[in-house]
Amino acid sequence: MDKPSTTTLRMLRRAEVQARLGIARSTLYAYLDERSSSHIPEFPKPVRLGSTIAFLEHEIDSFVIGLMQAREVTRER
Template sequence: MSSYHHNTGLYILRLRQVMERTGLCRSTIYAKLDKTSKLHDPTFPRQIRLGRGAVGWIESEINAWLAECVSSSRAAS
């Protein structure tokens, strides 16, 4: 379940939820965010800090990234 932030209307996804939505494992998600990784993907949404040792991703950004993956895949076919 995603967390809803009442003040902004944003839904925040935690890592496990991002993994479920994208089908990517933890290490791949962080590799996509790592500029030194061969798997770096500058289009992958950056996480936001929620507190000490806690991060999350904005649901709409993950959804937009997934939609772009689908569009790119369909266009390449």
């Protein structure tokens, strides 16, 4: 059996993710929709909780860190 992780997993509701990223609900869903011109394949996939969705906090944090790192690479060019 796997050893329990010492890291606490936290789930963020849709509105909380929107607030962290400063985006509208429609933008969030566009990021997730493969048919949208705004689709971001690297954007974390939601976890379904009954009739609502949530995102893993560490995945959202990693996504934001990736955006910051991409910004730094762009500045160096």
